[in-house]
Amino acid sequence: MIFAKPSSEKEAISLLNETSGMTRILSGGTDVLVQMKSGAIEPELIVDIKNIPGIKHIKAVSGGYEIGAAVSGSEFNNYPGLKDFTPGIAEAFDLIGSSQIQGRCTLAGNLCNASPAADTIPALSVSSCFAKIVGPNGFREDLVKNIPTAPGKNSLKKGEFIKSIIIPNRPDYSSDSYIRFTPRSEMDIAVVSAACFITLDKNQLIKDLKISLGAVASTVVHVDGLCDLVMDSKITDELLSKIAMICSSSCKPIDDKRGTIEFRSHVAGVLAKRAMILAHKRAGDKIEKIAR
Amino acid sequence: MKKLHVNVSVNKNELEFLCNPEDTLLDVLRNDLQLTGTKEGCSTGDCGACSVILDKKLVCSCLVLAAEVDGSEIDTIEGMADDNKLHPLQKKFLEHAALQCGICTPGILVAAKALLEKNLNPTEKEIRYWLAGNLCRCTGYDKIIRAVMDAASEMRNENGSNYS
Numbered sequence: 001m002i003f004a005k006p007s008s009e010k011e012a013i014s015l016l017n018e019t020s021g022m023t024r025i026l027s028g029g030t031d032v033l034v035q036m037k038s039g040a041i042e043p044e045l046i047v048d049i050k051n052i053p054g055i056k057h058i059k060a061v062s063g064g065y066e067i068g069a070a071v072s073g074s075e076f077n078n079y080p081g082l083k084d085f086t087p088g089i090a091e092a093f094d095l096i097g098s099s100q101i102q103g104r105c106t107l108a109g110n111l112c113n114a115s116p117a118a119d120t121i122p123a124l125s126v127s128s129c130f131a132k133i134v135g136p137n138g139f140r141e142d143l144v145k146n147i148p149t150a151p152g153k154n155s156l157k158k159g160e161f162i163k164s165i166i167i168p169n170r171p172d173y174s175s176d177s178y179i180r181f182t183p184r185s186e187m188d189i190a191v192v193s194a195a196c197f198i199t200l201d202k203n204q205l206i207k208d209l210k211i212s213l214g215a216v217a218s219t220v221v222h223v224d225g226l227c228d229l230v231m232d233s234k235i236t237d238e239l240l241s242k243i244a245m246i247c248s249s250s251c252k253p254i255d256d257k258r259g260t261i262e263f264r265s266h267v268a269g270v271l272a273k274r275a276m277i278l279a280h281k282r283a284g285d286k287i288e289k290i291a292r
Numbered sequence: 293m294k295k296l297h298v299n300v301s302v303n304k305n306e307l308e309f310l311c312n313p314e315d316t317l318l319d320v321l322r323n324d325l326q327l328t329g330t331k332e333g334c335s336t337g338d339c340g341a342c343s344v345i346l347d348k349k350l351v352c353s354c355l356v357l358a359a360e361v362d363g364s365e366i367d368t369i370e371g372m373a374d375d376n377k378l379h380p381l382q383k384k385f386l387e388h389a390a391l392q393c394g395i396c397t398p399g400i401l402v403a404a405k406a407l408l409e410k411n412l413n414p415t416e417k418e419i420r421y422w423l424a425g426n427l428c429r430c431t432g433y434d435k436i437i438r439a440v441m442d443a444a445s446e447m448r449n450e451n452g453s454n455y456s
Contacts, residue, residue: 001313001314002313003296003313003357003359005359005360005362026357026360029355029356029357029360030337030355033316033337033354033355033356033357034336034337034355036314037335037336038336046313046357048357048359048360050360072349074349097337097425098337098340098424098425098426099350099403099406099407099422099423099424099425100337100340100343100350100351100352100403100425101337101352101355101425103346103349103350103351104349104351104352104355104356186421186424186425187338187424187425
């Protein structure tokens, strides 16, 4: 194995592109090192990207926030204003691992590792986040939801890596949420998870709704058609029940030791409902705050 | 295979070492630098026995490559006491008998110190959550939590701070 710590994007891309065998990007290493030690992967080249300028920075940009690929969970959650801006992504990121893992784990890593149960992928997806990707053919952007393609697989091409994630600005009365079901309250992996993004108008009528579900299919499930269903409605028990039903029936989970198909599908509906109530409350609070 | 040359500050001492690309920081601390206070538990980042402070952040040294830390500052359990004067956390762990076999203790002390450096008045719940990544199979955790709370209280008094 070769270890390289390039100090520019260009150098990193050519190293990755010129290696014929397996390559891996290292920033937090909380998945890569575990996989290497278990023998699941044997990379020929490890590229530590942390010396690339800007890769460790959080920046407020005109379109929202830019989160460098090597920004850790604890850095994200301690950055002033980010939790208020996107409570959903913040709570999803914060749920990953222990305090020790929080010192290292990254959004880009969680995304590229492409676990069906990844906490931040549903949360980033509902907020329409996208990745800035660099590679041998130049720069491109892609929505977070297009990046995981199967468990452990992503859509990045040879020589490419993510340099940052953009969390776009949102309309005034919008908020988000992320909740998951785990048998233990800490240090566990989601059996089912749900993220919700909602936009209201100042009369509490729903203008946008996105729900994504984790751990209920081989990749995150982005529930279709919710926007048409809820457009200009108020949140009611009847509406919530309908949404729970749609979410449950969108799941294609597996049976395993952590949950059965039936359990996962049912809980996905329950969590979707709860995530929506939470995001709705947060968005509603903004209406009051702005009115004051 | 060509070894990699790494410069690092460990417990405020400038050191250098040679390592293989796949060596972890934990391997180098224990096997090359003879700093065996940092323990190897699970080696997969679940148990926290190998906790160290890397550039002011609490991490599992089993999930850090040694080659990554060139130019970094590392604090380990060996740097916690001030010569022969124990850190208040170490003192309170003894007073409360917050250990039995002791394998998890260095990691817990390092993790607890990191918590108290950012919050000298944590609630019991905050301590329990913060230490969730440090597994102890002997004590049942209660004595550990009491010791951390007591140490925090003593450190607040020493600082003459306004905390109650």
